[in-house]
Amino acid sequence: MALRVTKTNWRWLRRLQIAVAIGVMPSALTAPVPAEASEFHLSREFQVKAVFLYNFAQFVEWPPSAFDSPTSPLVIGVLGQDPFGNYLDEAVRGEKVNGHPLVVQRFRRVSDIRTCHILFVSGSEGPRAEQVAENLHGRSILTVCDWEGFARRGGIIRFVMEHSHVRLRINLDAAKDAGLTISSKLLRSAELVTGAQ
């Protein structure tokens, strides 16, 4: 099938890869895990997370002040070391949400962040978690992380691995502080927490 892929439905191929990754996961779990396979899994995991980051844009509403104009881009940022490779760029390429084109930006330091709507805080920021949290507090940024340290300090969504599935844990208080409205549908399929964890 891949032979028939052309530039125009390149996005379709991307989703297929994700699906294949999801489908393979359970069988991979029951078998003894060789090192290469584990690495393969790791990359698949981030592939899924990249798509999730993109999907968040669909299920979260930002206050109008978060955008300069109705057509200004919706920025998905990655703070610290980028674990996604080019998956994230591929996931958002050419996509628009409510008229806002999606853009991926990578930030080395939290002080670099000007305009950002969804921010993945990489595990590499562990030592600076306190500083990052402080910096982002009160801004309409949907912060996402996959490590506990940041989630405890005000991160809104945390990716949790559960039986090799990526699950979501959402801190409603943090979202409220950020002035974000998360779709009830998204809340439905996530685990909800309140207050500092």
Added chain:
Amino acid sequence: MKFRDIPIRRKLTVVILLTSAAMLAFTCAAFFAYEFLTFRRATVQNLSTIGEIVAANSTAALAFDNPDDAREILGALQAQKHIVAAAIYNAQGGLFTKYPATLADSALPARPGPDGYQIGLEGLTSFQPVTHNDRRLGTLFLRSDMSEMRERFQLYGLIVLLVIVGSLLVAFVFSNLLQKRISQPILELAETARAISERRDFSVRAVKHGGDEIGRLTDAFNDMLGQIGEQNGALRESEARLQALNQQLEQRVQERTAQLEGANKELEAFSYSVSHDLRAPLRHIDGFASMLTAHAKGTLDEKARRYINVISESARRMGRLIDDLLSFSRHGRMPLKKIPVRLGNIVQEVLQQLQSETAGRTIEWRIATLPEVTGDVAMLHQVFANLLGNAVKYSRNRADATIEVGTLPGKDGEAVVFVRDNGAGFNPKYADRLFGVFQRLHSESEFEGTGVGLANVQRIIRRHGGRVWAEGEEGRGATFYFSLPCNPAETEGGTENT
């Protein structure tokens, strides 16, 4: 039984019931069709609404790859009993989750079909897109069995059946009540017609129930009865008039007959007394002529004796004439003593009496077996005496005389007897004059006789209710016929020679 032979009452009921049933059937069929279409549309609508809700709810589950959540969402379909299967496929067409959870994957389509719904044997199936912000995340599959529809239609069927049965019952009752208004006058009319034709009473009138066609028929019927009655009256009247006329006529005939009979009797009595009274002077003439001959025997010359002889002879002849006349008269007046008579016996008796005249002659007798009749023996004897005597007398100039007595088949209840000779015969021109009194076709000098014999025959036969007639030719003999009413005919006959 054919429809045209059943009574009008039942015909009307059948017509009404059939009409009602047809109407009900059409109405129910229309109702069913409408319900079916409406229900199907409603079911489709319902399914698509449910599908839309489920699809909207399951977007996040698809987007964030959470089959458990999706399963939970589909689990809510439990409230919709008619939805028997549901499934969500992800954007790549893979089965994401299913409902009920225990359902085998093989019971579901392996891949999502085109969006839309389809009604098949398994029920209604639909594929609906799961989209979020115009982004297609997957496909929702729903299958609804038609059990709800079936149940509903079973209920409808039951209701329709009850309605039809109820309506037909009501229609039956109504038709029974209403048909009487139509059939009753017809039945009454028929009954009246039957009664009239049985009793021949044309004064009866049918009762009119209204101004409809049956009312008009009743009027026409009554008019017709009136006309028949009138004609009948006129017929009877003319019949009575005819009868009266007939009676009058009969009476007149009787009167005339009585008058005639009276006149006839008077005439006969007169002729009898005249004949009787004539005999006395004749005897004087004859007696005194004889006395004169005896007294003047010596003085009378030959010429005088001849004159006296002629006087005596004429007087005697006149006496015979008078005797015959008296006997003729007697035969007309004497009462008939009717008893069964064998004509053959009478013929034998007469032949015996004729022996003196047949002596020395050669006569061939051919006498057939004669029938038995009812009559007066003495008179019938007289008939044969006359006829056979004539036959012997008029055939005496023939050396080979043949006299035949036979019978012919006559009309019903009639015996015909004939006496045939080959003697002098007669001119057939005068055949009807033969039976008149003193009528003679031959001269006295040729064949003696008074001319009363055949008149006697005719009178006797007529008094027996028969007829006489004769056939003959001059020089070739004569045949005399007479017919008599007889008892059961015994007119068999061969020829017998004597």
